[in-house]
Amino acid sequence: MEIEHIKADVLCVGGGIGGLMAAIRASELGAKAVVAEKGNALHSGKGGGGCDHYLSYIPEIHGPDMDAFIEEMLQTQQRHNFEGLGMNRIRVHIAKTFDIVKMWESWGIPMKYRGEYHYAGHAFPGGFRCLMKYEGRNQKPILTKKALEKGVEIVNRVMVFDLVSDGNKVYGAIGLNTRDEKIVVFEAKSVILGTGGISRLYPSPTPGWFNNIATRLSLTGDGRAMAYRAGAELQNMEMRIQHAGPKYYARFGQATWIGVFRDPQDRPIGPFVTKPERLYGDITPEVNKNIFLEYAQAGKGPVYMDGRGMSQEDLDYMMYWLPHEGNTPLIEHMKADGIDYLKHPVEFMTYDQGSGGRIVTNEEGETSINGLYAVGDELANGVSNASVFGWISGENATLYAKGANIPDGKEIQDLIDEKKGLLEKIRGQKNGPDWKEVNVALQQIMSDYSGALRTEALLDTGLFHLKRLKQKALESIIAGNQHELGRSIEVLNMIDIGELVFICSKERKETRGLHIRRDYPLTNPRLNNKVHIIKEVDHRPVTEWRPTQK
Amino acid sequence: MPPIIDDSKCTGCGVCAEHCPQDVFFGSEIKKTPVIAFPEECWHCYACVLDCPVPEAIRLRTPVPMMLSYR
Structure with a gap:
């Protein structure tokens, strides 16, 4: 594979809302800002379909x-x-x-x-x-246009998968072109990770499928995986997150629906609304996202989002917003199948969203590695968060880049050689599992051993099994082209994150939220205002508890 | 699951292949009907349908496992 070099003051990895906002701000402050996006910035990321x-x-x-x-x-x-x-x-x-x-x-x-x-x-x-x-339906094309107007260079179809760092400072990143047989080396004075959350670690509502998820199948925790490997601190990796939405059509937008969540006997499951209220929705699942699963397990389900009794104006209002929330295909499906929401309650379910961890940052958006920043879902969920901290990090990364330089180190060349070797090895492997097979194996381990129920014995067994999977994947995963190579690297990144979920789950010897330790059922109040940190020291994971920032 | 392209309407402009964030149309060439290389990676974001300059040249089919459950 040939190697292409790109220089930047500020490299934004991921062209989602956080990355584009950071790049726009950096560029208007005079930095050379480059966005590396593994898809196409026009529609990529969790906000790609709208909000x-x-x-x-x-x-x-x-x-x-x-x-x-x-x-x-x-x-x-x-x-x-x-x-x-x-x-x-x-x-x-x-x-x-x-x-x-x-x-x-x-x-x-x-x-x-x-x-x-x-x-x-x-x-x-x-x-x-x-x-x-x-x-927000066109937010991504508008932000992409704005970035280009401001002089940002957007490099689409390049998946950045490792950082160039000495463990103290970041100097750039390495990516692979997902179409052409090329490796791209970014020499960057600062790097902003806006790489999104992690969507394929746990199973989707449809067994063995990767696309039926509320986020996107291309969001695979690449940023947190590469940050960890570079020595940055991550926090609360064991905490699980769930979301709720229509059954079998996994999408965001639960709060765009207007109606009342009701059981099969038409009783509201929550105390907040008894008739459709357009200004509020029914906030019951925000108090407990697991409620649909709990109803199902208790034999009290299914639970329906019930819009019966709402006015045509309220329905028009809901149908006005659903496309902006990225739900046009869902509406098209309802139309095609003749589902009239004024007459037919729609079943809702709980989705498993995976690991809720994040990259540790300070109020400037900087991680524990100098010059490395994290925004968007690598920091905190939501368009508002991504845009605000994208902007703030773009400013701070630009300031940092002014005083930074990139050394011509042998270590950088060694890292490039190592990563090139890995990519070429995978492309050369034959007769092994493809990324989907490895991903299914990963999901079953995560779900069975580090899912809804956790114990020391389950976690030990699952971690041992996961390490075997990792070894086997590294030795035999196949990729017939650059696209599949990217997907393979995504799965390897997710395996790295999976390992951290296991290690952190073992260390959190309490039950808290969705982290349910059957062997430690108490919630330990001594951990109430603490964050659980994990980082790599001398190639080994080290965890610690630290007070939450003020 | 897969996008469905109407050969008689598609002009081969390449917009869908260029804009698809998942690169479902990997390997497509300009001036030819796009190849649907990885149909199972389609997330139904609708970018291809919304951005296609020709009405009804491309549409999405809802996969049967994703049919909404209702009563």
Whole structure:
């Protein structure tokens, strides 16, 4: 494979909302900003299909007390997004949201509904409504255009999979071209990881399928895997996250649906609404995402999202927003199959979203490695978060890059040779499992040994089995072309993350949230305000407990 | 699951193949009807349908395991 070199002051890995916002800011501050995107930035990432709600605080609407807004927000599913980040970070984020709203509006993303800022969904009746409805279906093409206008270089179809670092500073990254037989070496003074969450570690609602997931099958935790291998700290990797949505058509947008969650006897399963309410939705699953699974297991299901009794205007309103939330294909399916939502309640289910961990960063967005930043789902979930911290990290990475330089080290060449060797080895392997076979094996191990129930014995057994899978995958995984090579590297990255989930699960000897240790059923209050850190020291994982940032 | 292309309408402009974030159309060439190389990797994001300049030249079929459950 030939090697191409690209130089940058700020390299943004991943052209999602976080990466594009970072690159736009870096470029307007004078940095040479490059975005490396394994798909195409126009539609890639979790926000690639759109989004219809933006967490934002406007004093004129919510009142002058921002902390009251934050307190309300933390009672919704946002508490998972911000868990373990500390109040200072939350305040920085929320205070910046209105600026980004105005900026996006000026760039052509419609942030108003019928001429006004409009808040609805993800809300308790009577409380603050924290999510602004916006028309996000074209957010990615608009941000991509803006990035190009600002002079950002976007390199599509290049999957960055390892960082060049001495364990203290980052100097760049290595990627593979997913179409042509090329390796791309980025010599970068700073690197921003906006690589998304991890979607294929646990099984989807459809056995053996990878595409039936609410996020996207190309989001495979590449950033956290490469950050860990470079020596950066990760946190709370054992914590699991779930999402809820329509049964068998796994998608985001639960809060865009208007109706009441009801059991088969038409009884509401939650205490919040008894009839369809367009401004609130039914927030019950945000209190407990597992509720659909619990109802099923208790023989009380199925649970339906029931829109019967709503007005045609409310239905039109819901159908107006669902496409912005990326649900056009779902609507098309309903139309094609003649599913009239005014008459037919739709079953909902709990999806397993995988590991909820994140890369440790400070309030500047910088990781424990100098010059390396993390944004978007590598930091915290949501478009609002990705855009705000993309912007902040773009600024800070630019400042950092001004004083940084890239050494001509033998270590860099050694790393390039090593990675080139790995890629060529995989391309040369024959008669082994392809990425899908390895991914199925990974999912069954994660689900059986580090899933809904965990014990020391299960975790030990699963980790041993996973290490065998890793060895076998490295020795025999096959890839007939560059696309499959990328998918293979994704699976290897996920195996690395899977190992960390096991190690951290073993070390968290308590039950907390969805981390259920049958052998440690108590929630240990001594760990209430602690984050669980893991990093690699001398090629071995080391964990520690650290107080949550202020 | 796979996108369905109407050969009689497709102009081979390559937009779907270029825009698909999953690269479902890997290996496609301009001026030819796109190849659906990895149908099982389609996430139904609709980028190809929305961005295609020719009406009804491309559509998506909902895979049967993803049929909504309703009553």
